[in-house]
Amino acid sequence: MRYDKGRKDASRSRIMEVAANRFRGDGIAASGLATIMKDAGLTNGAFYPHFQSKADLVRESMASALETQSQQLQQALASGGLELAMAMYLSPEHRDHPQTGCASAALLPEIARQSPETRALYTEKLLTLVHQLAKNLPPRTRDREGVALGVFAALIGALQLARAVEGTELSDCILAAGADAARALIQPRQKHEAS
Amino acid sequence: MRYDKGRKDASRSRIMEVAANRFRGDGIAASGLATIMKDAGLTNGAFYPHFQSKADLVRESMASALETQSQQLQQALASGGLELAMAMYLSPEHRDHPQTGCASAALLPEIARQSPETRALYTEKLLTLVHQLAKNLPPRTRDREGVALGVFAALIGALQLARAVEGTELSDCILAAGADAARALIQPRQKHEAS
DNA sequence: AATATCACATTATGATCATAATGCAATAGT
DNA sequence: ACTATTGCATTATGATCATAATGTGATATT
Numbered sequence: 001m002r003y004d005k006g007r008k009d010a011s012r013s014r015i016m017e018v019a020a021n022r023f024r025g026d027g028i029a030a031s032g033l034a035t036i037m038k039d040a041g042l043t044n045g046a047f048y049p050h051f052q053s054k055a056d057l058v059r060e061s062m063a064s065a066l067e068t069q070s071q072q073l074q075q076a077l078a079s080g081g082l083e084l085a086m087a088m089y090l091s092p093e094h095r096d097h098p099q100t101g102c103a104s105a106a107l108l109p110e111i112a113r114q115s116p117e118t119r120a121l122y123t124e125k126l127l128t129l130v131h132q133l134a135k136n137l138p139p140r141t142r143d144r145e146g147v148a149l150g151v152f153a154a155l156i157g158a159l160q161l162a163r164a165v166e167g168t169e170l171s172d173c174i175l176a177a178g179a180d181a182a183r184a185l186i187q188p189r190q191k192h193e194a195s
Numbered sequence: 196m197r198y199d200k201g202r203k204d205a206s207r208s209r210i211m212e213v214a215a216n217r218f219r220g221d222g223i224a225a226s227g228l229a230t231i232m233k234d235a236g237l238t239n240g241a242f243y244p245h246f247q248s249k250a251d252l253v254r255e256s257m258a259s260a261l262e263t264q265s266q267q268l269q270q271a272l273a274s275g276g277l278e279l280a281m282a283m284y285l286s287p288e289h290r291d292h293p294q295t296g297c298a299s300a301a302l303l304p305e306i307a308r309q310s311p312e313t314r315a316l317y318t319e320k321l322l323t324l325v326h327q328l329a330k331n332l333p334p335r336t337r338d339r340e341g342v343a344l345g346v347f348a349a350l351i352g353a354l355q356l357a358r359a360v361e362g363t364e365l366s367d368c369i370l371a372a373g374a375d376a377a378r379a380l381i382q383p384r385q386k387h388e389a390s
Numbered sequence: 391a392a393t394a395t396c397a398c399a400t401t402a403t404g405a406t407c408a409t410a411a412t413g414c415a416a417t418a419g420t
Numbered sequence: 421a422c423t424a425t426t427g428c429a430t431t432a433t434g435a436t437c438a439t440a441a442t443g444t445g446a447t448a449t450t
Contacts, residue, residue, distance in 0.1 A: 008397065027305060029224040032437060045440085046398050054438065098307075104356075109301055110222060112293075112358035120361040149369055150376025153352030154345060161299075161348055163307040166315040174344055181345025185376055203427065227407060241428045242409085249408065 012050045014040045020061040024106035025099035028058055028114075059118045062111070065103040066125035073132055082136045086182050089155050090175045095162050104152075105159040140188045147185060154181045207245045209235045215256040219301035220294035223253055223309075254313045257306070260298040261320035268327055277331045281377050284350050285370045290357050299347075300354040335383045342380060349376045 018040045022031045033054055034044055051057045076085040088094065089102065098106045104126070111122050134148035141147055158178025162171045213235045217226045228249055229239055246252045271280040283289065284297065293301045299321070306317050329343035336342055353373025357366045 011397080027222075027224055027308060029222055030308075033439090034436075042397095043399055044438095045400065045442095048439070049397070098304075104359075106304055108355040108359050109293075109304060112355065113222060113225075116361055119359060123360040123362065123365065126356070126360065143375070146368070146372040146375055149356070149372035150349060150353070150379070153356055153369070153373050154349040154376060155352070156355065157303075157348030157350070157352035158345070160303040160307065160351065161321070161344070164299075164303050164314060165318040165321065166311055167318065170318065173341070174348070177341040177344035178348050180338070180341055181349060181380055184345075185379055206427080228409090229406075237427095238429055239408095240410085240412095240430065244427065 008050070011040070011042065011046070015042070015047070015050055016057070016061045016064055019057050020065040020103075021099040023058065023061060024065065024101065024103055028107065028110045033057075055115060055118065058114065059121055062103055062107070062118070063121050063125060066122070066129070069102060070125070070128050070132065073129060077132065077136050082133070082186060085133075085136075086151075086155065086179060090158060090162075090179050090182075092172070092175070095159060095171065095175065098163065102156070102159065105156050105163075108156065108160075137186055138188045141186070142188075151182050151185050154178060154185065158182075203245070206235070206237065206241070210237070210242070210245055210252070211256045211259055214252050215260040215298075216294040218253065218256060219260065219296065219298055223302065223305045228252075250310060250313065253309065254316055257298055257302070257313070258316050258320060261317070261324070264297060265320070265323050265327065268324060272327065272331050277328070277381060280328075280331075281346075281350065281374060285353060285357075285374050285377075287367070287370065290354060290366065290370065293358065297351070297354065300351050300358075303351065303355075332381055333383045336381070337383075346377050346380050349373060349380065353377075 015036065019031070019036050022036055022039065033047055036057075037043055037047055047057075051060070073085055076088055080087075094101050104111075111119065114122075130145060130148045130152060133151060134144040137144050137147060155178060158174055158181070162174040162178070165171050165174065210231065214226070214231050217231055217234065228242055231252075232238055232242055242252075246255070268280055271283055275282075289296050299306075306314065309317075325340060325343045325347060328346060329339040332339050332342060350373060353369055353376070357369040357373070360366050360369065
């Protein structure tokens with residue numbers, strides 16, 4: 001190696017971090033590589049030694065963001081349980097900072113349009129998050145994975161709605177409604193036998 | 196008027212319909228005007244007599260798609276109630292055809308990045324949908340609007356997740372989990388007094 | 391000290407982007 | 421029949437897109 005031992009790795013992680021933030025903030029398709037590289041303190045030409053293509057960067061930075069989210073979730077669960085984790089997810093702070101928040105809430109429809117490989121990687125990381133939630137559901141809950149999926153879906157939808165509407169008041173209402181829904185879903189109660 | 200009375204209007208609606216489908220299918224940022232115009236049987240130049248800008252087209256086609264959705268929801272509610280409406284929303288058919296499906300599920304994160312005017316228009320149409328759901332909740336439901344918001348959030352989140360993951364089996368599971376969650380949420384039951 | 395190597399910069403490519411100016415052919419009003 | 425109007429096509433603009441070829445300066449190895 002001619003340069004510092006870890007220099008390339010450092011650049012690479014910087015690119016990935018900048019990209020993850022920009023993708024979540026502005027969307028994948030709307031984010032150009034030139035801007036990402038500039039924000040990382042580099043130029044156009046330095047991109048391809050690090051990644052094969054934009055799709056490659058998307059895949060890796062998405063995975064990295066999801067792993068970080070998994071760690072943060074673990075901390076929240078450890079310190080305050082599901083209640084705290086859900087409260088943090090539907091907080092105004094999270095709503096107002098999509099760049100550093102949940103990649104699912106910021107990017108799900110775009111992820112659905114990515115390559116099968118990217119979606120397979122997303123699936124893997126998603127299941128990790130869902131398992132983490134499932135393990136922290138109340139003791140007697142049935143169909144833990146299913147309930148956890150339903151809770152996560154409600155959280156994602158509520159956060160997205162809160163970000164999309166105009167008007168802080170309504171947006172706050174949506175966060176509250178999402179929290180109510182999530183709370184209702186985790187109450188242990190048997191299903192599948194209505195009417 | 197020198198041309199057929201309704202010719203310009205016909206072209207305009209064709210552009211809007213094509214655009215609404217393409218935006219939902221490929222995303223707003225990823226959809227170019229040239230392609231949209233070609234699909235509408237016209238060329239680049241014919242765009243600006245009809246719309247002031249791409250943002251203008253986004254706003255109008257989004258509103259149109261939401262109004263159509265509102266009508267379809269009304270029909271479903273009338274013929275089969277909330278159960279049918281929810282089942283249709285989380286059906287494999289809806290999952291597999293985002294171009295003609297729910298604009299919220301296909302575009303929410305991108306809508307959140309649009310101008311305040313566009314988001315205000317989205318807010319208006321969203322509230323219409325939520326009111327329609329609220330009116331069809333079971334008789335004794337409290338906080339009808341809040342519950343309806345929670346249900347819609349869960350539906351949107353589940354549909355997006357089902358579209359993003361790789362693997363039909365898992366995707367079907369997510370649809371089922373979303374349906375379970377929505378069903379659980381519409382069971383009349385008092386809230387706000389846990390623990 | 392010399393040299394080989396590599397991270398990154400510079401610059402180039404051709405496509406596509408949103409937007410705009412101009413041109414033309416068709417028709418409605420006279 | 422003439423003419424003014426207009427819906428759309430043609431073509432142009434400059435920006436930005438992802439990707440790629442080439443250049444260069446710093447340094448680790450020798």
